[in-house]
Amino acid sequence: MAFPSTVKLAALQRADGRCECTQSRHAHAGRCPHRVTLSTAQFHHATPRSRHGYNGLANCEVRCTECSSVREAREFAAVWS
Numbered sequence: 481m482a483f484p485s486t487v488k489l490a491a492l493q494r495a496d497g498r499c500e501c502t503q504s505r506h507a508h509a510g511r512c513p514h515r516v517t518l519s520t521a522q523f524h525h526a527t528p529r530s531r532h533g534y535n536g537l538a539n540c541e542v543r544c545t546e547c548s549s550v551r552e553a554r555e556f557a558a559v560w561s
Contacts, residue, residue, distance in 0.1 A: 522548035
């Protein structure tokens with residue numbers, strides 16, 4: 481189940497319209513500098529639903545398309561390796 485629109489909007493406001501990715505292995509140092517909008521942002525579960533993550537604001541991460549694709553590729557590789 482996806483995040484409700486109210487959670488997406490609240491997460492985007494919390495992120496101040498910026499990607500919340502801070503992964504050091506990505507192409508940026510510190511927090512990602514990309515700006516996102518409600519239509520371009522990707523919303524990810526910090527704790528996956530498969531590990532009892534829920535659809536609340538505290539479990540919602542705002543990501544740009546670039547950071548989202550890096551995370552998805554890594555997770556796909558972990559599942560299939």
